[in-house]
Amino acid sequence: MWAFLTKDLLLFWRDRKEVAVIILLPIVLVVLLSLVVPGMFGEETSESYDLDLALVVEDQQDQGFERFQEEVEPSNDQSQQMIDQLQAMPPVDGLVAYLNSPELAEWVTVNQMDLDQAQTQVDEGELDAALIIPEHYTYQLLNEMVLDEPSEATLQFQASGQSQEVDMLRQMIQRYLDQINLQYAVASSGSQVDSANDNLPEGGVENVEGQSMFSMEHYFTFSMAALFTLFLAATVATRTGIEKREQTFNRIALTNAPPLYYLMGKTISTFILAWLQMMFVLVGAHLILGVFTEEGPTFWVGLIVMATLYALAIAAISSIMTSTMLRVKNNDTGDGIFMAVVMVLGVIGGNFVPINVLPNWLQQIGELTPNGLILATLTEWVQDQTYSLLVMPTVILVAIIVTALSIGIAVYPKRGEQS
Amino acid sequence: MLETVQLSKQFKGKTVVDEVDLYLDQGESVGLLGPNGAGKSTTISMISSLLKPTSGDVTLNQQSIIKNPAELRAVLGVVPQDIALYQELSAYENLKFFGRIYGVPKQQLESRIQETLEIVGIKERQQGLIKTFSGGMKRRVNIATALLHNPKILILDEPTVGIDPQSRHYILEMVRQLNQQGTTVLYTSHYMGEVEQLCDRVYIMDHGQVIAKGTKAELLSILSNEDTINVQLDRIDDEFLSSARAIDGVRKVEVSGNSIHIIAKQERQIVSQLVKISDQFDVQIKNFQMETPSLENVFLHLTGRTLRD
Ligand SMILES: Nc1ncnc2c1ncn2[C@@H]1O[C@H](COP(=O)(O)OP(=O)(O)O)[C@@H](O)[C@H]1O
Numbered sequence: 001m002w003a004f005l006t007k008d009l010l011l012f013w014r015d016r017k018e019v020a021v022i023i024l025l026p027i028v029l030v031v032l033l034s035l036v037v038p039g040m041f042g043e044e045t046s047e048s049y050d051l052d053l054a055l056v057v058e059d060q061q062d063q064g065f066e067r068f069q070e071e072v073e074p075s076n077d078q079s080q081q082m083i084d085q086l087q088a089m090p091p092v093d094g095l096v097a098y099l100n101s102p103e104l105a106e107w108v109t110v111n112q113m114d115l116d117q118a119q120t121q122v123d124e125g126e127l128d129a130a131l132i133i134p135e136h137y138t139y140q141l142l143n144e145m146v147l148d149e150p151s152e153a154t155l156q157f158q159a160s161g162q163s164q165e166v167d168m169l170r171q172m173i174q175r176y177l178d179q180i181n182l183q184y185a186v187a188s189s190g191s192q193v194d195s196a197n198d199n200l201p202e203g204g205v206e207n208v209e210g211q212s213m214f215s216m217e218h219y220f221t222f223s224m225a226a227l228f229t230l231f232l233a234a235t236v237a238t239r240t241g242i243e244k245r246e247q248t249f250n251r252i253a254l255t256n257a258p259p260l261y262y263l264m265g266k267t268i269s270t271f272i273l274a275w276l277q278m279m280f281v282l283v284g285a286h287l288i289l290g291v292f293t294e295e296g297p298t299f300w301v302g303l304i305v306m307a308t309l310y311a312l313a314i315a316a317i318s319s320i321m322t323s324t325m326l327r328v329k330n331n332d333t334g335d336g337i338f339m340a341v342v343m344v345l346g347v348i349g350g351n352f353v354p355i356n357v358l359p360n361w362l363q364q365i366g367e368l369t370p371n372g373l374i375l376a377t378l379t380e381w382v383q384d385q386t387y388s389l390l391v392m393p394t395v396i397l398v399a400i401i402v403t404a405l406s407i408g409i410a411v412y413p414k415r416g417e418q419s
Numbered sequence: 420m421l422e423t424v425q426l427s428k429q430f431k432g433k434t435v436v437d438e439v440d441l442y443l444d445q446g447e448s449v450g451l452l453g454p455n456g457a458g459k460s461t462t463i464s465m466i467s468s469l470l471k472p473t474s475g476d477v478t479l480n481q482q483s484i485i486k487n488p489a490e491l492r493a494v495l496g497v498v499p500q501d502i503a504l505y506q507e508l509s510a511y512e513n514l515k516f517f518g519r520i521y522g523v524p525k526q527q528l529e530s531r532i533q534e535t536l537e538i539v540g541i542k543e544r545q546q547g548l549i550k551t552f553s554g555g556m557k558r559r560v561n562i563a564t565a566l567l568h569n570p571k572i573l574i575l576d577e578p579t580v581g582i583d584p585q586s587r588h589y590i591l592e593m594v595r596q597l598n599q600q601g602t603t604v605l606y607t608s609h610y611m612g613e614v615e616q617l618c619d620r621v622y623i624m625d626h627g628q629v630i631a632k633g634t635k636a637e638l639l640s641i642l643s644n645e646d647t648i649n650v651q652l653d654r655i656d657d658e659f660l661s662s663a664r665a666i667d668g669v670r671k672v673e674v675s676g677n678s679i680h681i682i683a684k685q686e687r688q689i690v691s692q693l694v695k696i697s698d699q700f701d702v703q704i705k706n707f708q709m710e711t712p713s714l715e716n717v718f719l720h721l722t723g724r725t726l727r728d
């Protein structure tokens with residue numbers, strides 16, 4: 001069997017230009033697509049400078065002032081003067097006015113609504129962000145500013161996804177509050193904008209569920225990696241066709257070498273190439289585009305394990321193609337069938353366009369194709385490194401490997417049966 | 420030692436090999452002669468256990484090899500009609516791969532490769548890729564590959580098709596030497612000359628059937644009371660042809676181009692008759708030749724066609 005494997009690898013090596021193109025094409029495409037098509041896919045927020053902000057005012061400004069006046073006897077004239085000034089230009093009113101000011105109106109649309117509505121719409125991605133001014137905010141703010149007492153006066157800012165614009169808006173609100181503080185010469189404490197997602201990594205992409213975000217670079221990386229290994233399988237079968245046409249396969253059949261060694265040599269060499277191809281895409285996308293810069297060792301372990309299983313599944317599928325190629329009368333028929341199979345798998349697996357544009361029933365079938373499965377699995381894995389996520393895909397991939405190999409062996413022509 | 424019994428093959432109902440009986444004795448050199456499409460390659464595929472016969476049997480030392488080909492494969496070298504080599508690999512790499520899967524022991528592999536390269540005379544070019552080789556050199560590697568495991572029986576399927584005279588001569592000489600050193604040879608060709616030169620016994624195949632067999636002398640004796648006359652004319656005239664066919668003793672008249680081949684009983688009068696009718700129909704004889712009988716004539720005699728039709 002070693003003889004067959006080294007022969008196949010040597011043949012690939014002789015053809016290294018063509019093989020290099022096949023292996024490196026996906027990473028090239030990933031880079032190109034990431035440069036050319038930003039914003040065509042994924043977050044609507046990055047489509048244009050047009051932010052939809054929910055404004056939730058739970059604070060009752062007037063009551064806050066009244067309550068503060070009732071409870072607090074102004075200790076001196078200075079404090080009373082400050083209260084008067086604040087009442088003349090209340091901070092929350094000022095903030096709302098600021099949000100509607102020409103500076104922001106260009107690219108921020110403010111929709112005032114209640115808390116539930118805001119959260120639902122942000123969750124569903126209809127709105128980009130929500131600014132929540134909590135109950136008693138004015139009251140607490142007054143305590144803090146006038147009496148210099150610590151309080152919990154914080155604004156809450158929630159975003160459905162991170163984008164440049166959302167971040168800009170957050171910073172501008174922060175700057176506005178800082179200005180108020182400066183104006184009243186009060187320490188800046190207490191008037192922070194509290195991002196709802198403080199638990200997330202610094203500067204990290206974020207959404208409300210508290211997961212890393214799945215970007216289009218990730219999609220391109222995973223889908224191209226999955227798709228082009230399929231093409232590789234078809235390429236191997238084409239090469240089998242050449243061995244059939246040039247009669248070297250017959251010559252092999254004239255020896256006493258166990259027939260399946262031929263198939264195993266093909267399958268193992270396919271695995272090696274498919275694995276290399278996966279690694280080139282994944283590592284290449286990481287090094288060139290930095291798609292996985294925030295991921296730790298856990299992520300890489302899972303990624304490599306799944307990529308390896310996928311490469312095995314592809315090799316097993318290529319064994320069916322190899323055996324079929326040896327049986328069909330005409331090589332072109334074989335090539336045609338395999339290309340069609342690859343295209344269909346590619347489409348329903350979501351490697352050409354994201355799977356969610358397909359009808360539901362097709363999506364479900366799509367996730368059973370190895371390429372659809374690996375795409376879906378890695379998509380989840382990049383957002384959430386929970387090992388249990390990998391159990392089902394592993395089971396399915398192993399099932400695919402075993403089934404495909406069995407079919408490949410069963411279809412492999414017995415002596416005197418090849419065309 | 421190797422024998423076929425009523426060997427037949429049909430492809431989609433079309434009989435391509437029809438109840439062929441042939442045998443090879445140890446040390447013999449046997450020719451299988453026939454025009455293109457006669458069924459020679461198909462017969463060889465069945466003998467070499469590549470193709471299952473529709474009916475009939477192939478035996479090695481009285482043991483059928485159809486179910487258990489391993490023993491035959493170990494002692495059989497097959498040189499296929501097409502160049503069955505990896506074009507992208509060098510001659511050496513091809514030999515190494517096939518040597519390994521033929522089960523040549525590791526310690527002997529290197530020396531066997533060099534020996535066979537020596538036999539076929541391309542030792543100096545062994546690192547060259549097959550695709551860069553000339554037709555003749557490819558044929559030589561094609562043969563070398565079949566010799567690696569030191570086969571007792573060597574089957575060659577038209578090993579000299581489409582190559583230069585020098586390579587052709589080399590190959591014929593090489594096969595003769597292998598045979599002299601004890602290798603049993605089955606040599607397939609549609610060239611009479613090669614088979615005449617090389618083989619002790621000959622089978623002549625046409626349309627899937629063996630139409631004649633025997634030693635060269637036996638086959639030629641079929642022609643013992645016949646002459647073959649080639650006549651080149653300035654033009655072909657229908658009346659001349661029908662008169663020629665009507666000459667007493669003429670069995671067949673074949674036309675090719677401006678020439679006619681006449682097969683006739685050995686009687687002197689035919690020539691004078693020919694001269695007479697050529698005068699009569701104003702046809703000029705440009706060249707006249709009595710042929711020494713060859714296997715080509717045997718084939719013509721048996722089928723009414725030449726081998727290269
Ligand atoms: N696999 C096949 N399927 C159908 N017909 C075939 C096949 N192989 C050979 N034939 C036919 O069988 C006949 C004999 O072919 P072949 O054995 O190659 O003749 P030869 O070697 O004497 O030239 C030809 O007419 C050829 O077309």
Ligand SMILES: [Mg+2]
Nearest residue numbers: 459460500577
């Ligand atoms: Mg032939």
